Amino acid sequence: MKTVLTIAGSDSGGGAGIQADIKAISANGAFGMSVITAVTAQNTKEVRSVQQIDLKIIQDQIEAVFDDIQVDAVKIGMLGNVETVHVVAEALKKYKPKCIVVDPVMISKGGHYLLEESAVEALKKEILPLSSIITPNIPEAEVLIGRTLQTEEELYKACEQIMEMGVEAVLIKGGHLMGPPNDLFYNGEDFHWLKAKRIYTKNTHGTGCTLSSAIAANLAKGSTVLEAVTLAKQYITTAITHSLALGSGHGPTHHFYDLYESSKMGMK
Numbered sequence: 001m002k003t004v005l006t007i008a009g010s011d012s013g014g015g016a017g018i019q020a021d022i023k024a025i026s027a028n029g030a031f032g033m034s035v036i037t038a039v040t041a042q043n044t045k046e047v048r049s050v051q052q053i054d055l056k057i058i059q060d061q062i063e064a065v066f067d068d069i070q071v072d073a074v075k076i077g078m079l080g081n082v083e084t085v086h087v088v089a090e091a092l093k094k095y096k097p098k099c100i101v102v103d104p105v106m107i108s109k110g111g112h113y114l115l116e117e118s119a120v121e122a123l124k125k126e127i128l129p130l131s132s133i134i135t136p137n138i139p140e141a142e143v144l145i146g147r148t149l150q151t152e153e154e155l156y157k158a159c160e161q162i163m164e165m166g167v168e169a170v171l172i173k174g175g176h177l178m179g180p181p182n183d184l185f186y187n188g189e190d191f192h193w194l195k196a197k198r199i200y201t202k203n204t205h206g207t208g209c210t211l212s213s214a215i216a217a218n219l220a221k222g223s224t225v226l227e228a229v230t231l232a233k234q235y236i237t238t239a240i241t242h243s244l245a246l247g248s249g250h251g252p253t254h255h256f257y258d259l260y261e262s263s264k265m266g267m268k
């Protein structure tokens with residue numbers, strides 16, 4: 001069994017963060033492990049409060065896993081603050097996992113800061129150069145490059161600029177665009193559009209967490225980065241198609257564990 005370690009925050013509502021990650025990793029056929037960086041009191045409507053986890057416990061969790069278990073891929077989500085960015089970066093430099101997927105989580109759908117603004121520079125300097133792929137949504141890509149993004153031409157340029165920050169590949173997600181939610185992939189050589197039809201639902205809580213975890217699971221299982229991104233795009237599209245109207249805000253995506261059910265839905 002291939003393994004994925006997610007280093008991220010907990011979402012009590014179960015739709016995003018560590019909870020979404022573990023569900024997506026399992027549904028994509030890998031074994032999920034977790035390092036919790038922060039606990040959020042969160043539901044489908046809002047983030048009520050956040051408790052960062054003690055740095056020593058974060059470091060201990062990472063070491064406990066790496067010292068004992070083979071880690072085939074790492075997924076990074078919410079880090080929260082500069083100090084946590086630093087501890088995670090140092091640990092990754094020490095253990096050198098082969099595949100690192102970075103979802104640069106910054107702000108929740110309800111507008112709550114999940115990364116202190118002052119930590120963005122540390123994320124860019126310390127985490128991006130270690131990553132196999134980074135998966136910003138449009139607002140996160142805008143923060144990384146310091147410009148707004150509107151046209152296709154600007155998206156191509158943004159990919160090139162983010163590549164210069166030391167990542168091996170970038171996927172700018174188009175969920176926040178008007179029109180179809182097409183994502184732009186760039187690996188320094190070729191651009192690829194990952195296209196999909198927009199699904200008209202408000203139940204899109206945790207789509208970014210789900211996508212990046214599905215990428216990590218497929219990388220762990222031996223896919224190339226472009227293959228992993230393509231499989232993950234199919235997975236998130238199905239997960240949004242069957243998303244769940246739980247709660248009164250943005251409900252979660254639906255993860256398929258059951259092989260019979262997934263084959264009915266056309267997933268392998």
Ligand SMILES: Nc1ncnc2c1ncn2[C@@H]1O[C@H](COP(=O)(O)OP(=O)(O)OP(=O)(O)O)[C@@H](O)[C@H]1O
Nearest residue numbers: 137173174175176181198199205206207208209211
């Ligand atoms: N309504 C939709 N229909 C189909 N695909 C969507 C829709 N919304 C988002 N997606 C896709 O879901 C994936 C996640 O993109 P999105 O831009 O929503 O990430 P995100 O903002 O980081 O998510 P979150 O912060 O809620 O976890 C992308 O592949 C995007 O194209």
Ligand SMILES: Cc1ncc(CO)c(N)n1
Nearest residue numbers: 009010011016017078108
């Ligand atoms: C803990 C956590 N991580 C990531 C996101 C972004 O979806 C969220 N809302 N909560």
